[in-house]
Amino acid sequence: MNADSDAQEVDLGSLVDDDLVAQMHDDLYDGLAAEILEGTEILLERGWGPDKVLNDALVEGMRIVGIDFRDGILFVPEVLLAANAMKGGMGILRPLLAETGAERMGTVVIGTVKGDIHDIGKNLVGMMLEGAGFEVIDLGINNPVEAYLEALEEHKPDILGMSALLTTTMPYMKVVIGALEEKGLRNDQIVLVGGAPLNEEFGKAVGADAYCRDAAVAAETAQALVLARRAAAATAS
């Protein structure tokens, strides 16, 4: 698979479901937005539920992209092209998912910290969280502690996610977590942190619940921690 190679014409409608989904994984990998739109529509026409299309075709495809990005096989441009293609499919699925009234996994407030305007990673995480069933409140970039506090007050999320790309801005995560502790709000939500220069050690040092090395891990971690928290709450009550 190569985003820059000439893609062979494939009649998506002629493929059986499994082959079509596999082809969509390839097309997502190659950042072929039109093909992802077409594949999404075909699966829906065949009676697939929007959640199944989302999980089996799009989220799984992006998970593969994420693995190859982590392993240095794909780079930022290819990941962005894939994300752009997935965004198209999500555009079709989002209203259908809303219609089904399926219960959300939870709510996430996410934003890049003050002084930092980088949002590629954050946007990927937002997309994967949405794919994992979360409602995502995206605060955008360059967020001071007040913006986080205001959003937490308004949305009462299960998770706060903070992102930074710069080594000069990542310490601001500690400022936000410190403010939560000071106000007695730290345990009201799970705190996840991520960004290229971060690591697990940093996540622990700033007092986050977890460091997420990529978007797929962020989605998996978010699900696991929310479920664990709910189980603990149920046991306690």
Added chain:
Amino acid sequence: MQPLPQLLDEEHVFEAERPEVLILACGAIAREVLAVIELNGWTHVTVRCLPGKLHSTPAKIAPAVDAKLRELKGDYERIFVAYADCGTAGELDKVLDVHGVERLPGAHCYGFFAGNDAWQIMHDAEPATFYLTDFLARHFDSLVVKSLKLDRHPELKPLIFGNYKRLVYLAQTDNPDLVERARKAADYLGVTFEQRRTGYGELLPSLERFANA
């Protein structure tokens, strides 16, 4: 100064007349390091440059420096690493602690050229700033446009650079060609353009302290 070889992709050695000490430098600041050496007339300082393109992949810097320091251990009386933290988030410092070697002050080349405190003030005033040095102005096309595949996928430009508002060219030299390149880079990104003449900034005293010790 002699014409320099390709510093973006390749490693190079600039051997001193009587090599005693070594500066292991980022290829992206090789010209400036060599200029400081020439300015001071040092004949005992060898410069070895790692590829300048490592600037775009910070995770590779610490392992590359570590490998080079291991290779060159014992070949020189002293070694200095002409990198700042450069996005390694402390990983480079861990390597340097093991080898007992010092580096340039601050977080990145923008900082030590502009002066780390001055850079922080400038950045706090407008975080949505894209910075160029002489090297980055010279190689903007290959290091930014081509490496991010924007030449083939212009639709990615707003996704990658949509949040930037200004470009500040931190100029080490007075070079009208580089000013023009930097201005074109700002136009390409669709942001305002500013130029600040920094000279060699904190690079000069840092290298002087090392070479004259």
